Amino acid sequence: MDSINTKLESRLGSMVMSNPIVPASGTFGNGKKFQSFYDINVLGAVLSKSVTLESRTGNPQPRIFETPFGIMNSVGLENKGIDWFKKEILPFLTTLKTKKWVSISGFTTQEFVDLAESLNGFPIDAIEVNVSCPNIHAGGVQFCQNQNTLKETLHKVRKCSNSFLIAKIALETNPLDEAIRIISDEGFDAVCLGNTVRGLAIDVVNKKPFFKKTIAGLSGPAIKPIALRAVWEAYSFNPNLPIIGCGGIMTSSDVLEFIMAGASICEIGTANLIDPFAMPNIINSLSAYCSQNAISLRELVGIAH
Ligand SMILES: Cc1cc2nc3c(=O)[nH]c(=O)nc-3n(C[C@H](O)[C@H](O)[C@H](O)COP(=O)(O)O)c2cc1C
DSSP, rough: OOOGGGGOOEEEETTTSSSSSEEOSSSSSGGGGGGGGGGGGGGEEEEEEBBBOBBBBOOSSOOOOOOOOOOEEEEOOOHHHHHHHHIIIIHTTOSSEEEEEEOOOOOHHHHHHHHHHHTOOOOOOEEEEETSBBGGGGGBBGGSHHHHHHEEEEEEEHHHSSEEEEEEOOOOOHHHHHHHHHHHHHHHHEEEOOOOEEEEOETTTTTESTTSSSSEEEEEGGGHHHHHHHHHHHHHOOOOOOOOEEESOOSSHHHHHHHHTTTTEEEHHHHHHHHHHHHHHHHHHHHHHHHHHTTOGGGGTTTTT
């Protein structure tokens, strides 16, 4: 693996990374299992599965539905909570040589604040704040879909945290320009676009929604054009806010599209579930592309505009 090809070096604002490839939260566990396939230090960063304040059993089965161009999931942020995470996962993450990012999810603004605050002082490189999850004080509307809630949450998290902060918002966030403005104004370091797209499947035998929670998250190639459009628009609104592209990225060619649309970094999700070597393969292929074309990835960010 040509992991030291400097042409792959990528910058997310002030953060310098060996390459732009990062696992999307929830599709890579906490990285430990992938260590048996390859050295995960070849990744630009390792991003953990979203952790919540309390432990969560997640949603009832079934949790996965396959569609022709992607999968739908209704995992429901199953995890063992922040105390367990600090005891069992953070010590492992801190042994890694690459960047260590932690994803946090809350159901109230205060939960986000408590989570971010409790990570102060730990040797991590970034916190991804998953504001695309439902706010229980707003009838389950996603934090990123309400400008006041988004502003309040990001403001309070920024105030209590000394980490590099990434806001992960939904691809359907509307109006997107307002959300981008809030993320930047509140002093967040980057935006991640984005999460799964809300979808529905019907079980025609039982004549009921396939998932117990009715709506589930669609990911994979089906959402790539939506994610690419969101990255393009975010870059058009504010080229100074570093962007992480996420949604349907399966190949190095997909990564190049996202970078040319304005993303500095790409998160890979569903591809990891199909092929555990998806990310190192993409890195190798990007390395070959850069060498063959005598170009660095950094030169390509936003070039299609
Ligand atoms: C099984 C599964 C679990 C996920 N869990 C999380 C999670 O815990 N936190 C989060 O922010 N996103 C989660 N996501 C969303 C992914 O991180 C990513 O944003 C989404 O799948 C789009 O990328 P993709 O099309 O490359 O998969 C999950 C996605 C899948 C498929």
